[in-house]
Amino acid sequence: MIRNIQVRLSLEEAEVENMLEQKIALHLGLPASEFTFKILRKSIDARKPTIYFNYKLAVYMKGETLDKTEYTFDYQDVSKAKAIHIIGFGPAGMWAALRCLELGFKPIVFERGKNVQDRRRDLKAINQDHVVGEDSNYCFGEGGAGTYSDGKLYTRSLKRGDVRRIFESLVHHGAKEDILVDAHPHIGTNKLPKIVQNMRETILKFGGEVHFNTRVTDFNIRDNRLKSIVLQNESEIAVERVILATGHSARDIFELLHKKKVALEAKSYAMGVRVEHPQEIIDSIQYHCSGHRNTLLPAASYSLVEQVKGRGVYSFCMCPGGFIVPAATAPGEVVVNGMSPSKRNNLFANSGIVVEINVDKDIPKYEHFGALKGLEYQKDLERLAFTSGGRTQTAPAQRLTDFVEGRLSTDLNPTSYQPGLKSAPLHSLLPKLIGSRLRTGFKAFGEKMHGYYTAEANIVGVESRTSSPVTIPRTKTLEHVQIKGLFPCGEGGGFAGGIVSAAMDGERCAEAAVVGL
Structure with a gap:
């Protein structure tokens, strides 16, 4: 009979060869020769200083068949079909x-x-x-x-x-x-x-x-x-x-x-900036460590959300060990997004930090655009980023603490963004609807993740393509x-x-x- 069980290993136990199999044997009260297993789910619990790997497992008794997949894909020859x-x-x-x-x-x-x-x-x-x-x-x-x-x-x-x-x-x-x-x-x-x-x-x-x-x-x-x-x-x-x-x-x-x-219908969406930290900072916060993380642990990620003046401010598309990339689709605009390679082994962590835009309440000056009002507001923010970045794909940027405290950065931190950064007063350039909420949100995030609010982080503008502004x-x-x-x-x-x-x-x-x- 197939059994589903849950097992967890501490970080120290995970470094021991065959420890997962030993834990299963202990759980079942059987020798390892009497079963095989398949991992159904694996997650990391790093909420406390002792880090655990949690496993959901399907255990098969000796002689039972190990199911590999649930689906087959029956593709047909459709060359002459409708x-x-x-x-x-x-x-x-x-x-x-x-x-x-x-x-x-x-x-x-x-x-x-x-x-x-x-x-x-x-x-x-x-x-x-x-x-x-x-x-x-x-x-x-x-x-x-x-x-x-x-x-x-x-x-x-x-x-x-x-x-x-x-x-x-x-x-x-x-x-x-x-x-x-x-x-x-x-x-x-x-x-x-x-x-x-x-x-x-x-x-x-x-x-x-x-x-x-x-x-x-x-x-x-x-x-x-x-x-x-x-x-x-x-x-x-x-x-x-x-x-x-x-x-x-x-x-x-x-x-x-x-x-x-x-x-068509105007759709609410979110816009803001992309924040970039050294990956070591995020690792040290999330894994309660100093210096390099344990090699069994992936580059740490985070998920943050705060309500500020009736709108959500939240992390979006968080990329541990990743890069910031230029995501513009036309000349005259600057848009940033994030990506990670499979190993997530870059020196930086980046994430969109965005503010909810309620298109029915927040942008009355754009009402005459009808269903495209959110789209036009999005365009204007991207043109602003293009101009303040120097009218190339160089992106406007600011140290995180300078943005929150309202001062121009005299210099910027190293970045993964290949086209380059230009210091700009994003604290005054971004519309109050977005900028003021971001400043409050970043302070709140610093209280939730001690070390997150730091001059070692840059914010880069603008993160504007989170979702469609039109339905x-x-x-x-x-x-x-x-x-x-x-x-x-x-x-x-x-x-x-x-x-x-x-x-x-x-x-x-x-x-x-x-x-x-």
């Missing part, structure tokens, strides 16, 4: 396409950006030459924003779909099985591109199509039904069902739909509330907030789009 057109090839679009293969429909994907290999040159251009490619950058291209900005898989969207299925799909395409058990799974920006490429090859192998460098520029709508899409080369493609999975930064799509009077509303059947045949999907539709939730939404939209075909 088509589902998908716009965007980030997580939502990719998993929508893979699900179409299982359902027996042919996914035809249009992606404005380049494949993962060719994207690298454009990332080099923005980092080294400060040249922003509008269709190929950290946000646009094969795999979407997640491909080259971390690959974190942690999600709270447990009611939206089957998280385990998404993880096993990643393992099926080359990810390590560790993601199936880690409490905060992470692939890493150096590993994810190959997995994304493998997914594309699966889609092509079974008869799907993926068209890169193919931006959609228009929608032909008649009698409230989407009839065709127009591509950047002016070719027109007749469509029956379209999954719109263009991501949170495809502003041209929002503006096109708004111009055509397609129903493309849909019905319970996931079809647009007004336009038949259009299925808004993922982060761009306002229905997801990361790789896993976007992937689950992509699968759901594929299942909805094929109904009745």
Whole structure:
């Protein structure tokens, strides 16, 4: 009989060979030769000075079969099947396409950006030459924003779909099985591109199509039904069902739909800055240590939240052992984001620290923009960062303590941000709505994590692409509330907030789009 048990090891015990097996044997009262086991879940409890590894285990008695996976992926040859057109090839679009293969429909994907290999040159251009490619950058291209900005898989969207299925799909395409058990799974920006490429090859192998460098520029709508899409080369493609999975930064799509009077809604979101500490500081706080952390422990992370004047101030996309990257999608703007390699072995820890923006209450001066009011406010903050950073991809920055205390930094700390930093008075440049709450929030975070509030940390502006500022509303059947045949999907539709939730939404939209075909 298979048993599920929980075992924990102290850090000292974890350094002893075969100690986990010994603990299981002690728990069961059986010799190790009588069982095998599989780790179902692994987490670290570092709340107290004695650090523990917690394990949830499935124990199999001698002779029982060890289950490795829960899912099989039955991809069909769809080369001659009915088509589902998908716009965007980030997580939502990719998993929508893979699900179409299982359902027996042919996914035809249009992606404005380049494949993962060719994207690298454009990332080099923005980092080294400060040249922003509008269709190929950290946000646009094969795999979407997640491909080259971390690959974190942690999600709270447990009611939206089957998280385990998404993880096993990643393992099926080359990810390590560790993601199936880690409490905060992470692939890493150096590993994810190959997995994304493998997914594309699966889609092509079974008869799907993926068209890169193919931006959609228009929608032909008649009698409230989407009839065709127009591509950047002016070719027109007749469509029956379209999954719109263009991501949170495809502003041209929002503006096109708004111009055509397609129903959109302004959506509340969050903006702020990215804070960067030496990783050793975060390790010392979280692991109660001085100097280097134990080699069994990963680079420490944190999650912080504080209510300030009726709005949440919180950490977002925390990247231990990571880098800050330039995430602009057009010239004339500066946007920062974070990423970590798989080993999380860089010298710095960075995280977005952002403030909730209630678009119905907080930005009355933008009301005349209607559904795009949050988008226009977002644009203005990014233009401000561009100007104050020196009108390149150099980002405006300030020492954390100087920002809170309201003084210009005479110099800045070392940084992982490759385009470079420029000292700027962010304490006075940021709108009061954001800046005053950040200052209060940082003080509160320093009280929760002693050592966090330090002159050794920089804040870098601006962190503005946390989620879409627009919702493309849909019905319970996931079809647009007004336009038949259009299925808004993922982060761009306002229905997801990361790789896993976007992937689950992509699968759901594929299942909805094929109904009745």
